[in-house]
Amino acid sequence: MSAAEPANALRAVPAVGTVLEDRYAADVWHAAELGVPAARGRDSVSFTSIQQPWLRQAVKRWARQRLVTGHAFNTVRAGVLALKRFSNFLAECAPSLPQPQHIDRPLLERYLAWLQPLPLAASTKSLSRVFLRALLEENRRYGWVPAVPATAVIYPDELSSRRHSLPRFIPEFVMSQLENVSNLAQLAARYRNLVVVITETGLRANDACTLAFDTVVTDSAGGPCLRFMAAKMRAEHLLPLSPRAAEAIRSQQHDVARSHPAGSAWLFTSRFAPNLPVPYDTLRRAFTLWQQRIGLHDEAGRTIHVTLHQFRHSLGTRLINAGVPQHVIQRLLTHASPEMTAVYAHMHDSTLRAEFERYCQTRVDVEGRRLGFDPTAVTANAEWVKHRLAQTNDTLPNGYCGRPPQQDCPHPNACLTCPDFQTTADFLPVHRQQADLTRELLTTAEASGWQRQADNHRKVLISLDTIIASLEALRPKDGEHA
Numbered sequence: 001m002s003a004a005e006p007a008n009a010l011r012a013v014p015a016v017g018t019v020l021e022d023r024y025a026a027d028v029w030h031a032a033e034l035g036v037p038a039a040r041g042r043d044s045v046s047f048t049s050i051q052q053p054w055l056r057q058a059v060k061r062w063a064r065q066r067l068v069t070g071h072a073f074n075t076v077r078a079g080v081l082a083l084k085r086f087s088n089f090l091a092e093c094a095p096s097l098p099q100p101q102h103i104d105r106p107l108l109e110r111y112l113a114w115l116q117p118l119p120l121a122a123s124t125k126s127l128s129r130v131f132l133r134a135l136l137e138e139n140r141r142y143g144w145v146p147a148v149p150a151t152a153v154i155y156p157d158e159l160s161s162r163r164h165s166l167p168r169f170i171p172e173f174v175m176s177q178l179e180n181v182s183n184l185a186q187l188a189a190r191y192r193n194l195v196v197v198i199t200e201t202g203l204r205a206n207d208a209c210t211l212a213f214d215t216v217v218t219d220s221a222g223g224p225c226l227r228f229m230a231a232k233m234r235a236e237h238l239l240p241l242s243p244r245a246a247e248a249i250r251s252q253q254h255d256v257a258r259s260h261p262a263g264s265a266w267l268f269t270s271r272f273a274p275n276l277p278v279p280y281d282t283l284r285r286a287f288t289l290w291q292q293r294i295g296l297h298d299e300a301g302r303t304i305h306v307t308l309h310q311f312r313h314s315l316g317t318r319l320i321n322a323g324v325p326q327h328v329i330q331r332l333l334t335h336a337s338p339e340m341t342a343v344y345a346h347m348h349d350s351t352l353r354a355e356f357e358r359y360c361q362t363r364v365d366v367e368g369r370r371l372g373f374d375p376t377a378v379t380a381n382a383e384w385v386k387h388r389l390a391q392t393n394d395t396l397p398n399g400y401c402g403r404p405p406q407q408d409c410p411h412p413n414a415c416l417t418c419p420d421f422q423t424t425a426d427f428l429p430v431h432r433q434q435a436d437l438t439r440e441l442l443t444t445a446e447a448s449g450w451q452r453q454a455d456n457h458r459k460v461l462i463s464l465d466t467i468i469a470s471l472e473a474l475r476p477k478d479g480e481h482a
Contacts, residue, residue: 199314
């Protein structure tokens with residue numbers, strides 16, 4: 001791949017016809033020879049451990065079908081590994097039944113029973129069932145091995161024993177050490193900027209390692225956005241960048257431009273192969289050694305180790321805590337389904353509900369009267385929902401807002417000093433009315449010698465006058481069309 005070639009560009013097939021057929025017939029495939037993109041270190045697959053010749057041939061046909069229909073090369077690697085387990089089962093438990101006509105439902109039930117006690121992760125066992133089922137289904141469609149009986153079926157409810165676990169977010173006490181400027185200074189610049197980008201964006205580490213050099217685009221408001229290829233989704237995405245992430249990318253671009261005068265396709269280059277991106281395993285080792293160097297520990301002082309992927313869980317948890325809607329988090333984290341994002345909300349809601357009930361036991365009203373709360377009452381859930389929505393809309397420095405979320409906020413002035421505030425000409429009457437009121441308040445404050453209040457009103461009025469002038473200039477004149 002040349003330095004200017006995009007990270008996941010499809011290489012031209014170097015051979016066609018019988019030469020290409022020979023490469024697909026081989027027992028070891030190399031992605032580059034097949035014209036298929038693949039990650040470094042994961043660009044070959046071997047079928048040699050599939051002991052039964054008929055099964056090996058069927059798996060090759062299945063793998064080729066997957067590649068030509070756009071599946072990732074790494075998916076084929078995972079499938080071949082899973083199907084090797086089925087081959088091992090046949091060799092170990094059914095050596096006298098080596099032919100495809102013997103692959104019936106009773107034999108598959110024996111395989112499922114053989115697989116269950118193996119010392120493998122639940123997800124690995126699940127993939128073993130998923131890929132075998134896919135092979136059998138597609139064989140019935142394409143007839144690669146006609147002798148396999150139609151009764152050779154694995155049913156959907158036999159596929160997964162996945163347990164829904166909560167996200168493994170990093171506690172804030174530990175995050176404060178990982179985000180500490182002095183600690184980050186002990187990490188080499190290329191890895192430091194990469195870790196900051198992962199922390200701020202929640203990118204999968206492999207996607208972050210293969211970011212293109214020109215990875216930042218600007219939105220209509222001048223804000224920086226990250227353009228990247230999500231390998232797992234096989235799709236390009238755009239994410240808004242925080243100032244911290246944007247600064248890390250600019251710093252990295254400066255460093256790469258200085259060390260690669262001829263240019264580089266990659267934002268994070270390999271230390272030993274400058275024309276290639278930094279390998280994930282290299283980043284992982286550097287990240288592990290850095291944690292040891294800074295003495296990463298929990299609140300009890302015990303040494304702790306975190307993974308790069310946990311930054312992704314931590315970002316999702318922080319966003320939920322900040323009241324960001326789930327569908328927005330799903331887009332930001334490039335989750336394929338809402339269920340993947342829902343675990344953050346489930347965890348956060350359960351934790352906050354317990355805190356809310358404890359808070360309710362000691363709350364008082366404005367006159368100091370204690371307010372009772374019965375968590376078993378029929379209105380308890382409604383009160384909890386009202387509390388959550390009000391807390392999202394109105395964050396107060398000295399308590400919580402008990403106003404229903406449907407009720408307008410009577411204190412909007414703070415928005416007019418916020419750099420992220422946006423508005424349209426539809427709101428001109430509101431801005432004019434507020435400007436008139438602010439002038440009256442400013443006059444009263446100046447006459448009374450209330451300097452601080454006058455300064456605050458003056459800032460708000462300046463913002464309002466600027467906003468009104470801009471919106472009036474954008475508003476169509478009489479007779480003009482918008």
